[in-house]
Amino acid sequence: MNPLLDVSFAAIAPELVLTGAALVLLLVAITRGRPQLVMLPVGLATIALGAWVAIGGDLVPGVVLALLGVAAPVLPIVLPGRATLVQAWGAGLALGAALVLTLWQVGPVLGADGGSLVASASFAGSLASDGLSLFTRLTVYLSALLVVPLGYAYLQERRINRAEVESLILLAAVGMAVLGGANDLVTAFVALEVLSFALYVLASLARRDRRSQEAGLKYFVTGAVASAVLLYGLALLYVATGTLSIPAIGASITSVLVPRGVAMAGLVLVTVGVAFKVALVPFHFWTPDVYQGSPTNVTAFMAAATKAAAFALLLRLYLVAFPGLQAYWVPVLAVLAAATMLYGAFAALSQHDVKRILAYSSITHAGYATIGVLTLTRAGLSATLLYLLTYAVGTIAAFGVVIAVERRRRGEVTLTNLRGLGRTSPLLAGIMALALLSLAGLPLTAGFIGKLEVFRAGVDAGLTWLVLIGVLSSLVAASFYLRIAGIMFLDDAPEAVAVAVDGDGDGDGDDVEAMEAAEARMPLLSAGLSSAVAVAAALIVVLGLQPQLLIELAGHAGVLLR
Template sequence: MIQATLAQVAPQIPEIPWGALSPELVLFGAGIIVLLLETAGETRVRVGSLGFVLTVAAAATWFVLTEQIVGPSLLAVAALVVLGLTVLFRLRPRVLSAVLSALGLTATLGVIAWQWIVTSAEGRLLGSELQPEQVLADTIAVDGIALFTRITVCLAALIAIPLGYQYLEDRRMHRGEYYPLLIFAAVGMNLLASAQDLIMVFISIEILSLALYIMTGFAKRDLRSQEGAFKYFLLGAFSSAILLYGIALAYGVAGSTNVAAVGAAMSAADAPTGLTLAALAFLIVGLAFKTALVPFHMWTPDVYQGAPTPVTGFMAAATKAAAFAAFLRLFSGAFAGLEWSWVPVLWTLAALTMIVGAVLAVVQDDVKRMLAYSAVAHAGYALIGIVAVNRDGVSGVLFYLLAYAIMSLGAFGVLAMLEQRQRKAISIADLRGFGKRYPVPAGMLALFLLSLAGIPGTAGFMGKLAVFRAGVAGGQWTLVVIGVVSSVIAAYFYVRVIRAMFMEDEPEELAELPLQTTLGTTTALTATSAAVVVLGILPTVLVDVAGQATLIAGIG
């Protein structure tokens, strides 16, 4: 009797879904390794050797307990690679951190590809659309939205590493914590993309936000960087409080914070209308801050201008992708039955965001502030896919965010090179004649700007076409027309920059300033340029993958 009672009250060890969480675990492990080796200083080889011994022992234990060979072998190989790189770059810690971070992100992309293949194969075996797998007490969903967004985030972080290396060196702020912060921000974004519980949404946002606050203020001697970090922190904390209040109201309606349960409770006939609308309103405001929707975009220009330019590129690309993934999971998924309540609100926000973002970008002289307001306008374009409330809208948003991540990172990458050359923030006047002296990087910047404008033959055009087509299919004709008008306005300030580069004469004081390039920067910019062209001419593969993501996510 006593033994039976003890058995009933004894805590049960939860089964952790290692496979489902493997991208975050690999990425987090890479961040911890880089952080430990950085803090080890001159003893990093000893620390690496100790880590190698412990990891091999853990792999051996894993093999003995489970009789699996693949996982332990990969773990042992990874430990050997880390030790070898630590010995090779023991006198160059920044290079070691950059290489290990890039390898960690590459391994994470490989794990995500494995998850995608397995998930898609299971769907085919079932002969129907696969319902999203929910793990870790239904707080994490392994579905198409999560997998596709994880790819976007990891690619953005991977590109940001070579773009930031030489920039940080020249600005004399290349400190070891940069790479762990970049990885931990990516971990938070990955968790946000797969969060199936409102508490997990909040936790994920805090993880990525804390890392980005520090990275924004990374230039300690730059007052604009410190100002941007301070504003980002204050407004970020304010938006998090609003989001948390919305989560509390949602819990009051549903008695649960699970996204599906909250959606079902709010859609029920006996749901309290006032409390439901209040919860939706606070959730929209909280996420609108993170996606920089008007009028919740006030932090964007100062933060984008003040942050180190590679950080700005990563922030613009990856944060937007992760936050919109949460938008999709909540409103295109759980709250789809309540579209009568939130579609008019998001419609208004999308219209305001597209017009205000484009109009304010026209009057900017600083290129980073111009791209900041451009990012605001692009958030409005992406929102059209959510307002459409159909499957094409979801796939269109996923594809659009990937295309935007590539072209915005490329634009900020070229801008970072220019800042290294002129040792100051870049205005449009500073770009005069740049294309005549350096036609290749100027041509790349022109390509990225044309893609951001949505010119045919570029990734930006195909992204806008995808969300506009979904909007038309969803009956949102007026919103699509507003998007087209906003795109026409935006074309002016993009072409204005191109005109300054290729049709005006270079100032004499800039003629003798050299443009420094590195192999990493050149490779990253070449890859992003090629991706912009390929996705603009042959987008079918990724469009189909984005469409498959909606099937895996079970979105109707």
């Protein structure tokens, strides 16, 4: 191999598959009804590539590639004339393949010494392959895999399902995954921009909806400001330490040769930028509007996957680059976390829009996850990773139910819309209640496990006061989660439905209108939505009852490349 070029295809195998799939789906979109023009040659080439990889010794990626190659031309045959469905299935299969490849990457390192993952770097140190990067991949790909079927029928019904949506989701997932492994400042920043750009567009997808426009613009402006501040901070860190590599910065930042003022200025600006991205409290103000206005499946993706990716950046920067300055940033971040937990919980109390409530809940959860960062321990890192995964599953299930209820309401689901959901569709209401219990962190759900681990790590690291604030905030949050559950199960269905259904006695034209009105009240259920929500709910229960495997995996994943 050329010694100058350090390209490790195995290290970025899932991202390669996803990028390739995104580009193929884009090409398919411009063939206008003749997808085989692209699918057939690409499929054959992929099969050949898979065979070559498999013969070369890497059986799993070879088989995965070959299967994808087979699926490419088969999809349009199975789904004739349904271009957007082909896109959705293509994206789903690619994400599934990426998940399999991620597990393939975890497998050998996990089995090798039976203990923790072995951290290694590739691409001349640009990309870390350690617990943080692997677990972030897992969370991001799982979230995307759930979000793609979740949003298909929804986008279709709102008439905003453009051919590029799936490609953008895939490329955003690529950006998030690379951000999880980014081991130098440039890679981290470019990866962050990849995912941000894709999300700006996805947020403003509904161009006829003024709220979606507002969400896109707000997200873009605040995101651009945050990126600029962050970039300034990263540049100052480079000035101070003379290196872009995050581990090298960590090694030299306490050196007497590093001008302390410049390093501190960099730390402050980076903290502000990252706090914007993960929505810690003084920098959270964009979250409710953006979460409310974006198409709901995009909101679910933002809440679940973006949070995990942004926390990956935060974890790597603060645990690898800044431990030497912990005397400065730990108190600041602790205050931010406390303010975030309290503000998010109390602000949610006065909200009526369900998407806004879930937005404030995501702010609160960012505060809990920050506790794990502040511990600066391996246990804290594992707990944060676990927490982000459990939060992703819970929030996707909740947003899935919101999507079902949101039908025809065009982005507006208030608490009154949920009244009586327990009577009309008990299964949906049950899943919503389960998701809310998980978000509240009640026992026997996934959220409980995540919260328990984070709080335990916090207490072990001597952050008892912060954990107490976390518990207090959880209690407040639980009260409004339970209020939603109560509204769904205890209140009666809104009268309008009863009128619309019963009021067809006098027949004629009203009948049709009344039927339409009644239909508009019924939750939107499609195969994709039902299965995604069901899988998310099952994950909540399974992770809540049998958390050992995941806790073990997260424990092994508490490894950072230093």
